[in-house]
Amino acid sequence: MKTITFLTSLLISATSFAQIAFTSFEEPNIVTVQYTDLGDPAVAHDLVSNENESIVNFTSTGGEMGFNARYEPYDVPSTGLTDGDWVGVVDVTEFEVGAISTTDGSQGYKISDVDGNYILEFDPVDLTGFTDVTLSFNLLIKSSMYEGNGTENHSESDTFRIYVKDLANGAEYDVFSPLGMNITSLYLNFWQGGEVSLPSDITTAQLIVHVRTSEPEEAIYFDDFVFDGKATLSLDDINIKQNQFSVYPNPSKDFVNITSQISGNKNIEIYNLLGKRIINTTISSDRLNVSELISGIYMMKITQNGSSSTKKLIIK
Ligand SMILES: [Ca+2]
Ligand SMILES: [Ca+2]
Ligand SMILES: [Ca+2]
Ligand SMILES: [Ca+2]
Structure with a gap:
């Protein structure tokens, strides 16, 4: 019995596609109370999850990826998240999203009314031993009221960017980037999926989401981030290399x-x-x-x- 198991694992590991890392935001607890930042909205800082408020940070327990949120003010600082905002992990079935059938589970991440910049950084993903790595995602851009083209850092220049950073050299690769575009033209108001291929030379990748919005109805939702790749070694050898x-x-x-x-x-x-x-x-x-x-x-x-x-x- 042991021998069969061993052979099977060898065969599977030869050229198998594997899920390297993922999150569907199903593991964090849900709290349907707005998040209020207790920090100074005039200075950049890490956001701290507050008890009994919507969760903005999550520490991985070995399943879904963890993530940490940061805030950066506009060039001329505004209220930021100190006025109470819907940001963090939400139960999308309880919000005004609709059309949840293309997403997994019931929870996703929402960012709205930042009055500044919201930067969500996910746990680094070690891509050692994988080729043909892809990142897939689902997103929903609510409202058609976004202003500006996102190139300036103020309330009338809303933007939303998903990108991957190569932590070995700081290079950034766009996954979804409307730089220079008014995101109203990308207004979806329903879930839409996407998938991109990542450059083969990235060894440690970090997924980052950047949102700049200024009104409650300027809301971005995302869900189902999945890094997939082809394992070039046995999974045991990858574990050793990693x-x-x-x-x-x-x-x-x-x-x-x-x-x-x-x-x-x-x-x-x-x-x-x-x-x-x-x-x-x-x-x-x-x-x-x-x-x-x-x-x-x-x-x-x-x-x-x-x-x-x-x-x-x-x-x-
Ligand atoms: Ca989900
Ligand atoms: Ca706000
Ligand atoms: Ca705006
Ligand atoms: Ca506002």
Whole structure:
């Protein structure tokens, strides 16, 4: 019985298409209370999920991708999300969407009335060992009242962009980008699906959604993000290859994210170019505070579960 299982897995792994990462926004809890940002709308900041309000951030538990939301003000700051807005994970069957049959499940993500810029960043996706990677999605653009062509940072220049960032070099690839267009011309008011192929040289991809809107009826919904690809190795070999660490942003300034494909504490040692150890710490999350480091080049040794890797870290 064991032998058969082994052979089967070998055959499947030879050229199989596999789902690499996905979210349908079905795992986060639903709270049908508007989100109110308690931060300063005049300055850019990470958004924090508030108790008993619509969820804007989600930590992955191994199934759907996690995501974190940020806010950036207009050039001349407005109220942002401090006035209470429908943003975050919503039950689309309870909202004014309709035509949900093309989406999966009942939940999606809604962004409206930002009065500034809303940037939703998803967990990095390791594409090592995959080729022919595609990203598919569903979206709905409500209202036909959007103003401007999205090229300026104010309330009469609404925009909505989905893109993938290559975390190894910062390159950005548009998935859905109306740059220079009035998004009224893209007004859908019903769910519409899309799929794009990603460049073959991306190893660590981050999905990002950017929305700039200024009215409650200027609402964007999206759902069903799926990274698919062709596995070039056995899934076991991919797991081994992916058990490396991603470090970003790099160059970095106040903090650096150190991610790996396995969970557990990571020991981080940072040395300057003279070989002097400046930092020696253990982190349980991905984020390391490096604000005490002065500008320059450092070597960072990351150890997790007995395996180590050394990477160059540049501090701006
Ligand atoms: Ca869904
Ligand atoms: Ca608002
Ligand atoms: Ca507007
Ligand atoms: Ca508003």
